[in-house]
Amino acid sequence: MSSSDEVIIVGGGPVGSVLALFLARRGLKVDVFDRDSGLRTDLSIRPTVNLTLCERGLRVLRTLGVEEQVREATVPLYGRAVHGRDGSTTFQPYGNSREALQCISRNKLYEMLLRCAQQQPGVTYHFGQRCLDVDLESNTLTFQDLQTGTTIQRQAQRIVGADGAFSIVRQRLQRSSRFDYSQQFFPHSYVELTVPLQQGGRPPFERNAIHFWPDGEVGLLGMPNFDGSLMLMLQLPAEGGDCSFEGLRTPEDVRRLFEERFPQLVPLMPDLATEFFSRRPNPLVTIRCSPWFHQDKVVLVGDAAHALVPFYGQGINAGFEDCATLDECLTTHEGAWGPAFRDYSRLRKPNLDLISDLALQHFWELRERVGDPSFHLRRKLERKVNSLYPDKYQSLYSMISFTPMSYVEAWKKEQEHQALIEQLMRLDDIEQRWDGPEVEAAIHQMMGSRR
Ligand SMILES: Cc1cc2nc3c(=O)[nH]c(=O)nc-3n(C[C@H](O)[C@H](O)[C@H](O)COP(=O)(O)OP(=O)(O)OC[C@H]3O[C@@H](n4cnc5c(N)ncnc54)[C@H](O)[C@@H]3O)c2cc1C
Structure with a gap:
């Protein structure tokens, strides 16, 4: 590997930023292109639900020297609080030694990693640039400037697809020969809702726990915001019947659903129906593909390589591990990109296939079995x-x-x-x-x- 090697990362989300940090530490020049403006403000269309980081993700951040900073913005969660319809709550600790997941606002994490990567010599971000196409022969990317509408072309020796579940880079690889791909939408979509702070600024529920209201086909879980209010993720079938996003048409429908299934929450959420209808339900998808690279030119990381449903809380954690493994493979192969890409894909793919399956299974466990x-x-x-x-x-x-x-x-x-x-x-x-x-x-x- 020569330090004149130029890498373009498409996607400056959390995984793209973490990889930018790893590659810049190798003395490489890294350009990150993102369609986003760099200000994550449009909360009504972007999924903003909080995330949990676990040891495998935190360990990667530790390697990069950014763990402490991130931890300052997290809320430790020591277990699950399971709520019954009768108002009862059972607490299930994660372990005997105060093991904790670290909950953080998605936007906060994005911003922090972005700031760290921007401060790293060799890394340059280009915002408002949507990747439209990748020419695999010439390693040329076409971007559209979202403000002016003009298109530009950029060439790079290496291209990284870190552009999320609906990756354009991966779509281009799908057209190359012997590339496997599958996409499976989960029957449920989700919206996020808020349980605000109560009178006197009191948190509505225990702050250091993840909250579940197991209820058959409806999934409801809550993660604390930093201020103590609760961010709920309501999961309903996308379509079919009264109890689906398609079937809930009026404020009365939404209130009735909550009164029947989650009565404890109704008095705590005065803006329930308004909030519900102001949010668009987000789909959940599992995406698998193989291999995660093309020759020694292109490689995929994070959701671009493997989108999983969020029920095990592993997507970002696994994406960060991708970056650490890719970095290790580059070290093992002394900077030879082709063998490093091959090894990285070989090592990570079976792990991601497994966690994708476990994440799907965990949905049923969370909704039905935590109350059993x-x-x-x-x-x-x-x-x-x-x-x-x-x-x-x-x-x-x-x-x-x-x-x-x-x-x-x-x-x-x-x-x-x-x-x-x-x-x-x-x-x-x-x-x-x-x-x-x-x-x-x-x-x-x-x-x-x-x-
Ligand atoms: C509801 C929900 C809850 C979750 N909870 C957890 C959790 O608790 N723990 C956990 O580990 N994971 C969780 N995840 C998964 C996690 O959010 C993802 O795994 C993670 O965001 C993937 O990061 P990424 O950087 O690969 O992709 P993304 O976060 O999707 O970032 C992709 C970036 O690429 C940019 N981009 C996309 N297309 C283009 C283009 N054509 N041109 C230029 N830029 C482009 C986007 O603007 C974005 O910045 C959850 C996911 C959901 C949906």
């Missing part, structure tokens, strides 16, 4: 085994959220762990005795026989 007593019991047993054998036993959720273990490795361990939990679940009166000495003895015996 046997699900709670399993989680309690998992925490029990973990408290006795913290180095040997972690739940799948913990391995994914609180360790940098690869998704594939975590899944393999989970198969062994589930066999053990199944055995415990079959013990007599386990519901009553799960925290007692007999169960503890059974755990020691089972773990001992696995050594």
Whole structure:
């Protein structure tokens, strides 16, 4: 790799900015083009729901020296608060050691990473530039200036597609030979709603938790804003029947839905219907493709390579890991782009296929099973085994959220762990005795026989 190598990154979202930081640290000249104006102000059309960062994403930010700064804007979430229709709340901690996800406003994170990357020597941002096409033969990109309408062409030795789920760069690769691609829309779309601060500036709910109202086909989860108000993500089928975005036509329909399913929230949300109709439902999509590169010229990262539904909270975290892996591959191959791209795609693709599947499954778990007593019991047993054998036993959720273990490795361990939990679940009166000495003895015996 020579420092005269020029890289163009299409997309200055969080993943594009993180990659810009990695590449600039290698002494490369990096130009980032984004169709956005650079001011993320149009909240009515952009999804702005808060995000959770977990260990795997934070670790990448740590490598780049920006973790502390980002953490200043986060709210730690220590577990799930599950709300019943009767107003009851059950708290399920993520672990025994105050493990926490870090919740941050999406726009805040975008801005912070953008600012860090802009300050890095070698990185230049070009806003208001929509990528229209990529010529793979000549490595030429065509951009349209969204203010003047004029088009410009730019050539670069390397092109990175970091332009999100509906990536133009990926669309161009789709027309090249032997490129696999699939896109699956989730039946549910979502809108975000706010539960404002209550009288006297009180947060409406516990600030350091993620909130769930499990209710069959309707999904509702809430993440705290930095000021303590709650950002809700309401998930409904896009179409079909009264209980869908298509079927909710009037303010009365929306109020009725909440009165029937989430009565606790109605008095807390005076602007519910107005807010609901001011937002356009956003679709959720899973996108898979392969390979994630073209020769030694083009590579995809983040949602451009793998869009997943958000139910495991892994999209950005995985995107940041893409950047770290690509950087490691460049080191391993001493800057030879072709072999680095190939290795990067080979290492990451199976992991992303797996987390895409887990994210889809997690939807059902969040909506139906978090309210189920046997699900709670399993989680309690998992925490029990973990408290006795913290180095040997972690739940799948913990391995994914609180360790940098690869998704594939975590899944393999989970198969062994589930066999053990199944055995415990079959013990007599386990519901009553799960925290007692007999169960503890059974755990020691089972773990001992696995050594
Ligand atoms: C509701 C919801 C909740 C989520 N929650 C979480 C969570 O808790 N944790 C988590 O890890 N992930 C979460 N995600 C996923 C996360 O938002 C994405 O994985 C992440 O935004 C991907 O980052 P990116 O930079 O790859 O793409 P994007 O964020 O989509 O950024 C792409 C950038 O490319 C630009 N662009 C697009 N097309 C062009 C073009 N033609 N020309 C020029 N520029 C272009 C865009 O303006 C944008 O700036 C969630 C997603 C959703 C929808």
